[in-house]
Amino acid sequence: MDSSIEDLRRMRRNRGNEEPKMDITPMIDVTFLLLIFFIVASRPDPNRIINAPQAKFGESIVESNACIILLVDTGNPDLPDIHLGPSKAANKLTGAEEEMEQAIIDYVSQTLDGKRIKHVLIKAEKDVRYKHVHFVYAAAGDGLRAWLGDNESTGIMLHTAVEEKKN
Amino acid sequence: MTPATVRFRCPECGCERLASASVVGRRVRCADCFNFVDVTPGDLVQRTDDIAAKGVSPAVEPRNESNRMTEPNHNPADEPEQEPLGDLEPLRPIAEGDELVPLASDEDAGFAGQNPSADKKAVDRWRDEPNDNDLLDEEPDGDEQEEVQFGGKGDRESVEMDMTPMVDVTFLLLIFFMVTANFTMMKTKRQPPPTSEEPSLNSVEEVEDDQVVIFIDEFDSFTVLYGAVDAEAPSVQELYIQLRSAIDTPVPPQKLLIKAHAECSHERVITAMDAGTEVGLVDVQVQLTEQDGL
Incomplete structure (x- = not known):
């Protein structure tokens, strides 16, 4: 009877301690994994954001x-910014049209030379006039030809960046 | 104040128990079999001072009677063995300072009413023993209070770290990055390198018969030319309609020539290229022109 x-x-003493507690450790683990994923997947560099046309x-x-050339709309349709690099913080072209053309040719030929570059990518914002895009396109083609010489069978192509349209 | 207790019988194990009058009408747990017992108001009430009085044994209730109550300070020698039920003291709640009568079964000598010294010994033994009646009460006993004050349970709980603020901050960060994440895929339109250093400004007359021509003027408006079709398409939707009607021929064309005005936007050229690819014009070329019309 004493044992009973x-x-x-003992049952009465433990009654207050028997509150059901949920183990939140797996939830915290999954939450941290999701947090790390979204931190890595987000683009913290605003200089890389380009308002490209959708396709x-x-x-x-x-x-x-890729050898990247950036065309950024400045609000002035006749004067977009041309950057030789993947970011808006890259080298910005200034000066006369001939100087800019020669700078693009030199940039493309030098970037293709000695590196494992397989593409020439022109990232132009959608509001940029097409004559400027064509100007860069033609200059990049000249730079590619200068690097190739007479040999055009390397398979290096010019690309224009677009944003994937979701329907 | 005279204490009052209730005697009840456990229907499971058959033993009789005493409990505080405050538990009348409530369910208590039997100390023997641990089954729940409903204590009814009609159960017997016994006075503690009857038991504690020297040489006086408490009134003896026959087992077959369930509703008996003793008078205060009564002498069992002067009273008849069985009292009428109408003289019983009414039930009252137990007060602080009242002394409870120990739970005892009929086998205990103290309740036999035959040996007063044995009754006294039984009461003294109950006082020395752990109080089983406390198990029937809902209030914690003194042992529990002692454990709360001096036990190590509180120390163990203080060691555990509260992770709630960390979880809150983590969820806030997660929501922030989920909202600000940009999953837009960057794709490209492939174009072959230009074969000529000169801009294609004078190639209007080189239009072949088996290719569709889309002219984009300086106002970003489209014009579709193919065979007898010469239709303007100011919007993208109309461009798709005109392109589908133009290629609706027994032998559909495969080539598309986009003649873009120098002042048209880059977005319109990409839209024309995308529309041509969608309707099945796989060979796309782009020419820059400074003419205001075809």
Whole structure:
């Protein structure tokens, strides 16, 4: 009988401690994984954001293997900013049209030379006049020809960046 | 104040128990079999001072009677063995300072009413023993209070770290990055390198018969030319309509020539290229022109 009473007393003592507690450790683990994923997937560099035109069809290329030229709309349709690099903080072209053309040719030929560059990518914002895009396109083609010489069978292509349209 | 207790019988194990009058009408747990017992108001009430009085044994209730109450300070020698039920003291709640009568079964000599010294010994033994009646009360006993004050339970709880603020901050960060994440895929339109260093400004007359021509003027308006079709398409939707009607021929064309005005926007050229690819014109070329019309 004494043991029974002791059991009952133990039950009464433990009654307040038997509140069901949910183990939140797996939830915290998953939350941290999601947090790390979204931190890595987000783009913290505002200089890389380009308001590119949208298109349904396009192909994916590896940007690290591309020679990138940036055309940024400044609000003045006759004077977009041309950057030789993947970011708005890259080298900005100034001066006369001939100087800019020669700078693009030199940049493309030098970037293709000695590096594993497989593409020439022109990232132009959608509000830029097409004559400026064509100017860069033609200059980049000249730079590619200068690097190739007379050999045009390397498969290096010019690309224009677009944003995937979701329908 | 005279204490009052209630005697009840456990229906499971058959033993009789005493409990505080405050538990009348409530369910208590039997100390023997741990089953719940409903204590009814009609159960017997016994006075503690009857038991504690020297040489006086408490009134003896026959087992077959369930509703008996003793008078205060009564002498069992002067009273008849069985009292009428109408003289019973009414139930009252137990007060602080009242002394409870121990739970005892009929086998205990103290309740036999035959040996007063044995009754006294039984009461003294109950006082020395752990109080089983406390198990029937809902209030914690003195042992529990002692454990709360001096036990190590509080120390163990203070060691555990509260992770709630960390979880809150983590969720806030997660929501922030989920909202600000940009999953827009960057794709490209492939164009072959230009074969000539000169801009294609004078190639209007080189239009072949089997290619569709989209002219984009300086106002970003489209014009579709193919065979007998010469239709303006100011919007993208109309461009798709005109392109589909133009290629609706027995032998659909495969080539598309986009003649973009120098002042048209880059977005319109990409839109024309995308529309041509969607309707099935796989060979796309772009020419820059400074003419205001075809």
